[in-house]
Amino acid sequence: MLTFDPKDLSTGKLHGYLLSAVAPRPIAFASTIDEDGNPNLSPFSFFNVFSANPPILIFSPARRVRDNSVKHTLENVEVTREVVINVVNYELVHQASLSSTEYDKGINEFDKAGLTMLKSDVVKPFRVAESPVQMECKVNDIIKLGTEGGAGNLVICEVVKLHISKDVLDENDLIIQEKLDLVARAGGSYYNRAKHGFFEIPKPLQTLGIGIDAMPKEIKNSMIFTGNDLGMLGNVEALPTAEAIADFVKSIGEHHINITEMSRRQKHKMAQNYLSYGDVESAWKLLLS
Ligand SMILES: Cc1cc2nc3c(=O)[nH]c(=O)nc-3n(C[C@H](O)[C@H](O)[C@H](O)COP(=O)(O)O)c2cc1C
Numbered sequence: 687m688l689t690f691d692p693k694d695l696s697t698g699k700l701h702g703y704l705l706s707a708v709a710p711r712p713i714a715f716a717s718t719i720d721e722d723g724n725p726n727l728s729p730f731s732f733f734n735v736f737s738a739n740p741p742i743l744i745f746s747p748a749r750r751v752r753d754n755s756v757k758h759t760l761e762n763v764e765v766t767r768e769v770v771i772n773v774v775n776y777e778l779v780h781q782a783s784l785s786s787t788e789y790d791k792g793i794n795e796f797d798k799a800g801l802t803m804l805k806s807d808v809v810k811p812f813r814v815a816e817s818p819v820q821m822e823c824k825v826n827d828i829i830k831l832g833t834e835g836g837a838g839n840l841v842i843c844e845v846v847k848l849h850i851s852k853d854v855l856d857e858n859d860l861i862i863q864e865k866l867d868l869v870a871r872a873g874g875s876y877y878n879r880a881k882h883g884f885f886e887i888p889k890p891l892q893t894l895g896i897g898i899d900a901m902p903k904e905i906k907n908s909m910i911f912t913g914n915d916l917g918m919l920g921n922v923e924a925l926p927t928a929e930a931i932a933d934f935v936k937s938i939g940e941h942h943i944n945i946t947e948m949s950r951r952q953k954h955k956m957a958q959n960y961l962s963y964g965d966v967e968s969a970w971k972l973l974l975s
Pocket of ligand 1: 727728
């Protein structure tokens, strides 16, 4: 382990470590206007949702490390207290990146990035027509985290209108995550196309998992199982009954597999194979047979 006191690193170096370590991050495509009504559009990956009631999003335009100057987006929300946060999908990620160019104040990044300004219902800043989810927001608060270069400014936004493209909805009006095709920002110049990496994990909240600590020693200390394997095994609500195990042994015996002759290592390997395609129940029946 390389261990640091953040105070011993330059802000630039620390920035690099933090942005690679806390990744991938969602991207807020923030549309604002200045005091004269000039539109501004910039991406911010210091961004997330923090509350559903009230619906709160927070993003952070930081003071530049280079010269401690502040970003136009921050200046705009300080004056107008309004912003539209649009999501960034794969189709518009290069335009979002282009809009992050540090154009002079008053330059309209919608024009620079070739994006369409769509009138909002409640707030003055425009929506990005090409974005599949557009959230009109009032700014409730702005929390300054410091006064030096690199200091963030938390812009606390309350969503007052939510627009979702029908193209990304299913028949129940729920968002199809793959269709939304969001991108995220990681360290350096790395981005991530979310849909290429999705996988599902059954929610532990629905069941009260037995936990790894409650497992028999030879399973939790197995040389075969990984942490993920044990996590899956520990997420079951109850262990299979003696009857279910006996049925399993019988049915597997019909395929000429004699569990009683298997070594512990073989059993663990076979259970791991069940886990690899999500069959936790069979893994447990095998392990307890
Ligand atoms: C994908 C992406 C994410 C970014 N995230 C942030 C961020 O979270 N905070 C920040 O201060 N700058 C961020 N930037 C840089 C700003 O977008 C850039 O400084 C922009 O010019 C600010 O524009 P403005 O001065 O018009 O507000 C990001 C850039 C890109 C391309």
